[in-house]
Amino acid sequence: MTKIIRTAVVGTRFMGRAHAAGIDDLNRFFDLDAVVEKTVLCGVNEEHTKQMAETLGFKEYSTDFQSLIVRDDIDAFHICTPVYEHFNQSMAALLCKKHVLCEKPLTPTVQEAEALAYAAGESGMVHQVAHNYRYMPAVRLAAQMIKKGLLGDLYHFRGVYAQDWGMGDGAFSWRFQKDKAGAGALGDIGSHLIDLALYLCGDITRVAATMQTFKKERPLAADKGEGIVKEADGSGQMGIVDVDDAFCATAEFACGAIGTLEASRFATGNKNGLRFEIDGEKGAISFDLMKLNELQYFDATAPRALQGWRTIQVTEEGVHPYAGLRWPVGHQLGWADSFANEFYAFYSAILNGTHSTPDFGDALRIARVIDAIERSHYSQGFEEV
Ligand SMILES: NC(=O)c1ccc[n+]([C@@H]2O[C@H](COP(=O)([O-])OP(=O)(O)OC[C@H]3O[C@@H](n4cnc5c(N)ncnc54)[C@H](O)[C@@H]3O)[C@@H](O)[C@H]2O)c1
Numbered sequence: 001m002t003k004i005i006r007t008a009v010v011g012t013r014f015m016g017r018a019h020a021a022g023i024d025d026l027n028r029f030f031d032l033d034a035v036v037e038k039t040v041l042c043g044v045n046e047e048h049t050k051q052m053a054e055t056l057g058f059k060e061y062s063t064d065f066q067s068l069i070v071r072d073d074i075d076a077f078h079i080c081t082p083v084y085e086h087f088n089q090s091m092a093a094l095l096c097k098k099h100v101l102c103e104k105p106l107t108p109t110v111q112e113a114e115a116l117a118y119a120a121g122e123s124g125m126v127h128q129v130a131h132n133y134r135y136m137p138a139v140r141l142a143a144q145m146i147k148k149g150l151l152g153d154l155y156h157f158r159g160v161y162a163q164d165w166g167m168g169d170g171a172f173s174w175r176f177q178k179d180k181a182g183a184g185a186l187g188d189i190g191s192h193l194i195d196l197a198l199y200l201c202g203d204i205t206r207v208a209a210t211m212q213t214f215k216k217e218r219p220l221a222a223d224k225g226e227g228i229v230k231e232a233d234g235s236g237q238m239g240i241v242d243v244d245d246a247f248c249a250t251a252e253f254a255c256g257a258i259g260t261l262e263a264s265r266f267a268t269g270n271k272n273g274l275r276f277e278i279d280g281e282k283g284a285i286s287f288d289l290m291k292l293n294e295l296q297y298f299d300a301t302a303p304r305a306l307q308g309w310r311t312i313q314v315t316e317e318g319v320h321p322y323a324g325l326r327w328p329v330g331h332q333l334g335w336a337d338s339f340a341n342e343f344y345a346f347y348s349a350i351l352n353g354t355h356s357t358p359d360f361g362d363a364l365r366i367a368r369v370i371d372a373i374e375r376s377h378y379s380q381g382f383e384e385v
Contacts, residue, residue: 003034005347008068010089011080012043012052015103015130019078020056022339029326030344034351039074065089069096076126076350079103083187084180087112090127090360094119099126101346105191105370106363108182113360113367120360126349128342128356129363131195133274135341137314137333138295140321142278142285143200145297151280157201157251157259161189162273166214166265171221171232172239184243186211186370189274190263194369195358196276202255203365208382209249209373214266216241249373272335293332 009019023036041058042065043049053061062068069077069092076099079089083105090102100120106129107113120127133139145151166185174180181187197204219232220239246264253259267273274289286296286309295312315332317324322341326333349356358366368385376383 003351004037005034005075005350006037006039006073007076007078008040008042008062008074009038009058009078009080010042010065010068010085011078011082011103012041012049013080015080016041016043016052016078017056018336018339019080019101019130019343020058021336022343023078024057025326025337025340026343026347030340032344032347032351034347036343036347040068042068066092069093069098075099076101076347082174082180083108083182084174087116090116091119094123094125094127097123097125099346099350101128101130101343102360102363103130104195104363104366105129105182105187106360106367108179108187110364110367110371113364117360117364126346126354126356127360128346128349129358129360129366130342131192131199131358131362132338132342133192133196133289134199134358135322135338135345136289136292137321137323137341138287138292138312139196139200141295141312141314142287144321145283145285146200146278146280150283150299151278151285152282154201154253154255154257154278154280156279157197157253157257157261157276158278159193159197159259159261159276160267160273161185161193161263162267162270162275163189163265164267164270166245167268169219169232172218172241173221176218176239176241176243178242181243183370183374184211184213184241184245185263185265186244186247186373188263188265190247190261190373191366191370192274193261193263193276194366195362197251197253197259197261198362198365198369199358200276200278201253201257201259203253204251204369204372204385205254206382206384207249207251207369207372207376209247209376211244211247211374211377213241213243214245247373247377249376251369289335292335 041053079102217238222233314320345356
């Protein structure tokens with residue numbers, strides 16, 4: 001009989017929907033020895049949550065998280081709520097012996113990340129933080145190439161995560177409040193970039209950084225009962241932004257490489273511009289999310305007359321990571337496909353009694369880099385991670 005893993009997704013908006021779709025993809029295309037059942041969708045507003053549960057194909061809906069964590073018929077939780085809910089929800093789920101896949105950044109503060117990483121380690125449950133970019137085929141290939149030594153010793157990591165949605169008069173949401181989000185662009189998209197730097201180049205030992213808040217107040221938002229996002233409430237009242245809109249950091253890695261990391265919500269014209277380059281002794285690689293089926297590779301060991309950047313299409317079945325699971329070679333994947341890839345790691349670990357990455361310990365390493373970047377901004381000097 002097919003094993004069923006029963007799961008609850010908490011949060012009904014952007015990430016709740018992305019996770020629900022990723023679970024569907026996982027069931028359709030992957031050779032998991034189980035079916036992941038979308039058992040409950042949990043939200044805040046009853047009418048909205050009910051409607052979303054129907055649209056996304058959940059068996060049930062709920063607006064009471066506490067009643068879900070004690071249920072015996074739920075095995076795993078996807079925490080897709082704002083950052084300020086992650087600590088309590090993930091901790092409660094782990095204590096109730098549930099597997100937890102939590103959105104990023106794991107917590108607003110490094111202290112909460114420490115407590116959660118410790119609790120997760122003690123729990124015996126599978127814990128993973130949702131840095132989906134690690135699960136893009138081109139990023140996976142980059143990691144394999146570095147591990148095989150194709151780049152030799154690493155010299156540089158040059159990474160940027162550039163968006164421009166912060167420009168204009170977008171309303172005051174949880175993303176602009178330090179006690180709710182922990183940090184601005186640094187925590188929101190910077191955490192993804194830091195995860196990639198750590199995944200590909202290893203530990204960062206110290207950083208020197210600066211941050212900036214370009215728009216210091218924003219109009220209070222209209223509360224529609226299910227996440228407060230973009231529209232001003234028309235009252236004319238303003239909320240004070242106490243997180244960064246952008247950061248730039250120089251970083252030193254334990255492996256000897258040096259690098260730059262940058263993220264912004266004010267990068268004019270960039271909608272979701274995640275790019276990195278890694279230079280090594282024997283070669284270099286370059287990735288651009290806007291061309292996510294490609295990895296650029298420069299082989300510095302080739303005869304000089306033949307050297308040049310080459311474009312690798314990462315869709316070759318049996319050769320490239322995750323290729324062939326869905327479509328034939330050259331039939332390209334998109335941003336959302338990384339979710340099923342990351343969920344495959346999570347649910348395989350549950351089935352096999354192993355563990356998956358990036359786990360809450362990895363999230364703590366990211367939180368420590370974020371913390372060092374903030375300290376460096378205020379001390380105006382290098383800070384140890
Ligand atoms: N991996 C990615 O690419 C990516 C992209 C965007 C956002 N995120 C992360 O995903 C998380 C959610 O982001 P979002 O854009 O979906 O946020 P959002 O504010 O649009 O939606 C949050 C959802 O959580 C629900 N919620 C809030 N408190 C709740 C509670 N106590 N119980 C149940 N539901 C509750 C809200 O009602 C809403 O449905 C954040 O941590 C964010 O950083 C990740």
